[in-house]
Amino acid sequence: xxxxxxTKKIRPRTPMSMLDPGKRAREFSExxxxxxxxxxxxxxxxCLQCKKPTCIKGCPVDVDCKSxxxxxxEKDLHGAFARIKETNSLPAICGRVCxxxxxxxxxxxxxxxxxxxxxxxxxxxxxxxxxxxxSCEEETGSMECIPVDENIKVAAIGSGPxxxxxxxxxxxxxxxxxxxxxxxxxxxxxxxGIPEFRLPKSVVQREIDSLKNLQVDFLCNYVGGMTVSxxxxxxxxxxxxxxxxxxxxxxxxxxxxxxxxxxYSANEYLTRVNLMHGYKFPEFDTPVxxxxxxxxxxxxxxxxxxxxxxxxxxxxxxxxVYRRTxxxxxxxxxxxxxxxxxxxxxxxxxxxxxxxxDEQGFLQKVVLQKMELQEAxxxxxxxxVPVPEAFYELDTDLAIMAVGTGANMVLTQTTPGLELNxxxxxxADPVTGETSMNMVFAGxxxxxxxxxxxxxxxxxxxxxxxxxxxxxx
Amino acid sequence: MNSIVKKRxxxxxxxxxxxxxxxxxxxxxxxxNFVVLRLTPEGERIPLTIADTDPEGGRIVIVYLxxxxxxxxxxxxxxxxxxxxxxxxxxxxTRIEKQGTVVCVGGGTGIAAMHHIAKGNHQAGNKVISxxxxxxxxxxxxxxxxxxxxxxVLVATDDGSLGHKGLVTEVLEKYLQEDPDVREVIGVGPVPxxxxxxxxxxxxxxxxxxxxxxxxxxxxxxCGACRVTVGGKVRFACVEGPEFEASQVDFDELMKxxxxxxxxxxxxxxxxxxxx
Numbered sequence: 001x002x003x004x005x006x007t008k009k010i011r012p013r014t015p016m017s018m019l020d021p022g023k024r025a026r027e028f029s030e031x032x033x034x035x036x037x038x039x040x041x042x043x044x045x046x047c048l049q050c051k052k053p054t055c056i057k058g059c060p061v062d063v064d065c066k067s068x069x070x071x072x073x074e075k076d077l078h079g080a081f082a083r084i085k086e087t088n089s090l091p092a093i094c095g096r097v098c099x100x101x102x103x104x105x106x107x108x109x110x111x112x113x114x115x116x117x118x119x120x121x122x123x124x125x126x127x128x129x130x131x132x133x134x135s136c137e138e139e140t141g142s143m144e145c146i147p148v149d150e151n152i153k154v155a156a157i158g159s160g161p162x163x164x165x166x167x168x169x170x171x172x173x174x175x176x177x178x179x180x181x182x183x184x185x186x187x188x189x190x191x192x193g194i195p196e197f198r199l200p201k202s203v204v205q206r207e208i209d210s211l212k213n214l215q216v217d218f219l220c221n222y223v224g225g226m227t228v229s230x231x232x233x234x235x236x237x238x239x240x241x242x243x244x245x246x247x248x249x250x251x252x253x254x255x256x257x258x259x260x261x262x263x264y265s266a267n268e269y270l271t272r273v274n275l276m277h278g279y280k281f282p283e284f285d286t287p288v289x290x291x292x293x294x295x296x297x298x299x300x301x302x303x304x305x306x307x308x309x310x311x312x313x314x315x316x317x318x319x320x321v322y323r324r325t326x327x328x329x330x331x332x333x334x335x336x337x338x339x340x341x342x343x344x345x346x347x348x349x350x351x352x353x354x355x356x357x358d359e360q361g362f363l364q365k366v367v368l369q370k371m372e373l374q375e376a377x378x379x380x381x382x383x384x385v386p387v388p389e390a391f392y393e394l395d396t397d398l399a400i401m402a403v404g405t406g407a408n409m410v411l412t413q414t415t416p417g418l419e420l421n422x423x424x425x426x427x428a429d430p431v432t433g434e435t436s437m438n439m440v441f442a443g444x445x446x447x448x449x450x451x452x453x454x455x456x457x458x459x460x461x462x463x464x465x466x467x468x469x470x471x472x473x
Numbered sequence: 474m475n476s477i478v479k480k481r482x483x484x485x486x487x488x489x490x491x492x493x494x495x496x497x498x499x500x501x502x503x504x505x506n507f508v509v510l511r512l513t514p515e516g517e518r519i520p521l522t523i524a525d526t527d528p529e530g531g532r533i534v535i536v537y538l539x540x541x542x543x544x545x546x547x548x549x550x551x552x553x554x555x556x557x558x559x560x561x562x563x564x565x566x567t568r569i570e571k572q573g574t575v576v577c578v579g580g581g582t583g584i585a586a587m588h589h590i591a592k593g594n595h596q597a598g599n600k601v602i603s604x605x606x607x608x609x610x611x612x613x614x615x616x617x618x619x620x621x622x623x624x625x626v627l628v629a630t631d632d633g634s635l636g637h638k639g640l641v642t643e644v645l646e647k648y649l650q651e652d653p654d655v656r657e658v659i660g661v662g663p664v665p666x667x668x669x670x671x672x673x674x675x676x677x678x679x680x681x682x683x684x685x686x687x688x689x690x691x692x693x694x695x696c697g698a699c700r701v702t703v704g705g706k707v708r709f710a711c712v713e714g715p716e717f718e719a720s721q722v723d724f725d726e727l728m729k730x731x732x733x734x735x736x737x738x739x740x741x742x743x744x745x746x747x748x749x
Binding site for chain 1: 497498501511513516517518542543558559560561562563690691693694695696697698700701702706707709712729730732733734737738740741744
């Protein structure tokens with residue numbers, strides 16, 4: 001296969017237009033602008049339409065990439081949308097935030113040429129096009145949904161990607177789904193975590209509205225385990241409960257000075273900006289900490305989101321501190337490149353040791369220690385180790401800790417029947433998501449620890465399939 | 474749901490009490506729990522301790538001090554108005570067990586929050602000594618309510634207009650000297666008061682809890698704004714608290730962190746006043 005791909009002359013991927021880095025670094029508009037119809041068709045025609053497609057195997061929610069891409073090539077955009085929607089409830093979101101390079105585009109047979117089909121961009125195009133041109137009635141009509149039976153009820157706790165996917169799958173099969181959200185707005189990490197310039201909130205709202213059209217109920221300000229217990233949900237006639245509450249408890253590094261004013265978890269920083277619209281203060285009430293000389297600790301996507309947000313809020317300088325090198329950063333390449341284009345700087349092979357502040361408790365400096373990479377071990381990973389006595393300082397007035405999250409205990413500590421692993425995450429069957437409690441399923445970050453949107457969606461889909469089997473026999 | 478069924482002014486233009494219809498929260502809330510509320514689509518989320526509940530009637534009681542934009546806006550609401558978003562109960566409830574004499578210390582608006590804990594202790598069969606303080610007698614909250622079930626209510630005022638002239642902690646210290654059977658002290662109020670409570674009780678080697686009022690955004694463990702240092706470790710007041718062992722709390726750090734957004738809070742308040 002590889003040989004064949006190499007011998008045939010491959011047309012390169014159709015580029016997607018972007019906002020100019022100079023302009024966009026100071027505003028919140030979406031950076032990637034999406035394909036036009038011509039661009040999409042041209043890209044879709046690059047697909048080899050393999051007899052035995054491998055792209056679908058790379059997708060956690062089993063999107064039939066080959067078929068929908070063929071339909072795009074034939075300009076059957078309705079058909080393409082319906083095909084994607086068969087397995088993916090949130091295509092406009094996935095098309096934007098999935099790491100396709102590690103999924104469908106990784107298993108694409110054109111990958112060895114370095115120019116796999118831009119499946120993610122095509123998925124986004126199909127979804128955006130559909131929503132732009134179609135009314136909701138047509139949507140439900142084209143999905144040929146089974147009418148919802150109010151007597152067959154399933155509850156989902158948390159309204160992030162796993163629950164939304166589960167809700168979409170079950171509602172299309174005639175199940176009445178109620179989604180319980182603790183915050184005042186549904187969407188979970190899609191709303192409080194991922195910034196507007198990467199995933200516009202209107203896109204999330206559209207996906208949620210489309211679920212409402214399938215008679216999915218969203219109940220906000222319900223804290224699973226506190227406002228309502230699992231037991232009560234079963235008493236109220238829900239046949240199954242899905243727990244998709246996310247990980248969410250931000251980690252800190254336990255360093256001296258880490259509680260100075262001016263040091264925030266990425267979760268707090270992003271929540272203030274995204275969910276609470278703090279960038280519009282004082283029109284909106286929630287303030288965002290000002291930062292002129294910003295340091296972000298961590299090298300993942302959340303670190304990139306935080307750094308790019310700080311730039312947009314007017315920071316003069318934003319540096320991302322990471323203990324390994326650029327090549328090892330866990331962030332998606334695309335996100336890293338975007339950040340660098342916009343002017344984010346990297347401070348690699350460095351790790352914070354302490355923070356220093358003034359008498360009022362405001363942050364002034366971070367002390368870093370230089371790191372070096374050891375030779376690769378058996379696993380091939382090069383471990384970073386501190387260089388003795390190699391300390392240096394950076395001036396900073398805002399430090400954002402993007403060093404991961406742990407298990408949130410709000411639901412788990414009030415639901416004693418739920419078995420947890422040693423890290424506090426819920427034990428669930430890897431295939432069905434079933435937990436130690438009867439007819440209680442779980443998926444997403446609260447099972448796996450922090451992972452991607454689409455992995456959570458895959459879990460939601462698998463649990464939905466199992467729940468449907470159980471309740472409809 | 475969330476409608477204000479009763480509003481009672483406790484101190485004109487400063488402190489009021491609201492009884493809110495919230496059956497789900499009322500049926501679950503335990504002493505020590507709090508709610509987070511939001512009033513407008515542009516609004517911020519603020520935590521408020523639940524001062525009392527009526528599970529049968531499906532109501533909760535909150536008491537607020539007008540100190541920022543959101544509480545000022547809340548104060549403009551009247552009976553029949555609705556709270557846009559009301560989320561709870563949140564936080565770990567107070568661990569209440571039957572153990573004998575419990576001293577509940579409250580200062581300022583903290584007395585309202587302390588009331589729920591004191592009532593819970595009374596219902597568990599404990600002898601409740603309430604020690605409350607304010608600047609003057611007309612600023613003293615919940616005295617009649619506490620008298621309903623407290624064995625004794627001891628009062629301190631800064632100006633001496635009622636009870637002891639001075640601090641609640643002086644009254645507390647004197648009581649602890651006289652009664653060796655106190656099993657637990659719980660303090661709710663301004664940070665300097667709670668810090669002083671911790672210092673006083675340390676000498677008597679009596680278990681002491683304080684309820685911390687740090688800044689919160691979600692109140693659900695997601696953001697870490699409320700983090701405090703307890704026993705040298707970072708703890709989240711929203712999901713691991715709000716009550717912690719008093720002797721372990723870094724009160725000075727908490728006091729500084731409460732000032733994190735002072736300029737923005739003032740700006741917001743000024744704007745609110747202008748528009749009003």
